[in-house]
Amino acid sequence: MSPTIRSLVIPVTDLAAAKAVYTALLGAPHTDESYYVGYNVDGFEVSLNPSGDTAGPVAFADVDDLDAARESLLAAGATEQSAPRKVAPEARVCVLADGDGNPIGLRGR
Structure with missing residues (x-):
């Protein structure tokens, strides 16, 4: 199976302010927690991350x-920005970076 980009995580420093903007744009979130706010946009996940642990989306x-x-990506020259961590019972994520520092998120088991 080929990798499929299905989500975009946006780091925010003011969750309430960001939630107001993204709710006006995308409608009510399907998940609204202090640690995560998620929107479903035609099967694509847009989420707000209040920990703000990356420089951009x-x-x-x-x-x-x-x-x-x-x-495979590390062997090809990517560097690690955040190590794999569990975010749900069946999902882990990590963030790598290409040679220019652009983030590459991976989500899987």
């Missing part, structure tokens, strides 16, 4: 095997 590619995809 990160597109996440869904992959079958997170560890294999991560190792």
Whole structure:
């Protein structure tokens, strides 16, 4: 299976202010928690991350095997920005960067 980009995570410093803007644009969120606000846009996930742990939005590619995809990208010259971590019972994420520092998000098992 080819990786598919299905989500965009936007770091924010003021969750309430960002939620007001994105709700005006995208409608009511499907998940509204202090640690995550998520919107479904025709099957594409747009989420707000109040921890603001990246410099800008990160597109996440869904992959079958997170560890294999991560190792492949690291071997090709990517660098690690955040190590794999569990974000849901069946999902882990990590963020790598290309040679110019652009973030590459991976989401998988």
